[in-house]
Amino acid sequence: MGKNCMVLFCRNRGDIEGLHYFCLTSKRYRSWMTAIGRDPTREILHASNRICSDHFSEDSFYYKKGKQCLKPLATPTIRLGLKKPLMVSNTQEPSSSSSAEILSISQNNDVDEELFYNTEEVIDIHDESENDDLILNKELESRKRKSTDFSSSTDNEEFQGPLKKTSINYNDYSVDPKKLAMHLEQAKKHKQQVLNRLKYTKERINRLSRKVTQLKQVVLDLQNKN
Structure with missing residues (x-):
């Protein structure tokens, strides 16, 4: 290190x-x-x-x-x-009981x-x-x-009607292409896992069904013998 x-x-x-x-x-x-x-x-x-x-x-x-x-x-x-300069200290005096x-x-x-x-x-x-x-x-x-230039430019503009509140949420990063691609990849992996689980469940059901059929046949054979 x-x-x-x-x-x-x-x-x-x-x-x-x-x-x-x-x-x-x-x-x-x-x-x-x-x-x-x-x-x-x-x-x-x-x-x-x-x-x-x-x-x-x-x-x-x-x-x-x-x-x-x-x-x-x-x-x-x-x-x-x-x-x-320009540093704000958030330190506190050490406690005597510590x-x-x-x-x-x-x-x-x-x-x-x-x-x-x-x-x-x-x-x-x-x-x-x-x-x-x-x-x-x-x-x-x-x-x-930059702030001075922005204020001077807005003073010279003619606004038609009152300002309207936008529906943009700047804390919402769902429109980010990289994040969307990541979510899509995760969704594909989850879908594949669900399909694999479904396939395994179907195979298990088929095996159990065959066992039930075999047991029924055994029961019928025993009844015929008696």
């Missing part, structure tokens, strides 16, 4: 040089989820969910036998994507996690977020222009 960072707007994927992905354990679950702006009482995560080392400060690491490790109580504090046993993300509760270094470049997410803002602004301007 590929390695992905679960922090909002983080584009780190796969092996990157100088980057390591830390799994969420049961001890870290609540503090890490709260730090990245997600509700630990409502989200169900898997053991494959990770947070990359780009979101931890230098004070969050220590060295053990020449290897860089994450401190037991370290939490992500850098570039958490919590101030992205248990830390909501979900065991990983069976490994060891605090010593080594940093392994790979051979790819680190991805910078700031430029990509700025590009996303430009695209979003252009889309909003385009929608405003």
Whole structure:
């Protein structure tokens, strides 16, 4: 399974040089989820969910036998994507009565996690977020222009009589050719199943009829002998 960072707007994927992905354990679950702006009482995560080392400060690491490790109580504090514009947060404060046993993300509760270094470049997410803002602004301007053009065109039209309510149901997808073809195929399969069942029933009736005829003949033979 590929390695992905679960922090909002983080584009780190796969092996990157100088980057390591830390799994969420049961001890870290609540503090890490709260730090990245997600509700630990409502989200169900898997053991494959990770947070990359780009979101931890230098004070969050220590060295053990020449290897860089994450401190037991370290939490992500850098570039958490919590101030992205036009984002509405529906998260709630974690309840004090909720248990830390909501979900065991990983069976490994060891605090010593080594940093392994790979051979790819680190991805910078700031430029990509700025590009996303430009695209979003252009889309909003385009929608405003379309709505203005529509209102001006309707004002100049001469309507004859009052507007009438149409009988079109836009939630009805039965006129979709692809869906009709799918329903037709299902109907054909169901028809074939019914025909097969009918054929089997007729054959069974014929067999039972032959058995009844044979039994009647046996009864007649016994009566004649007596």
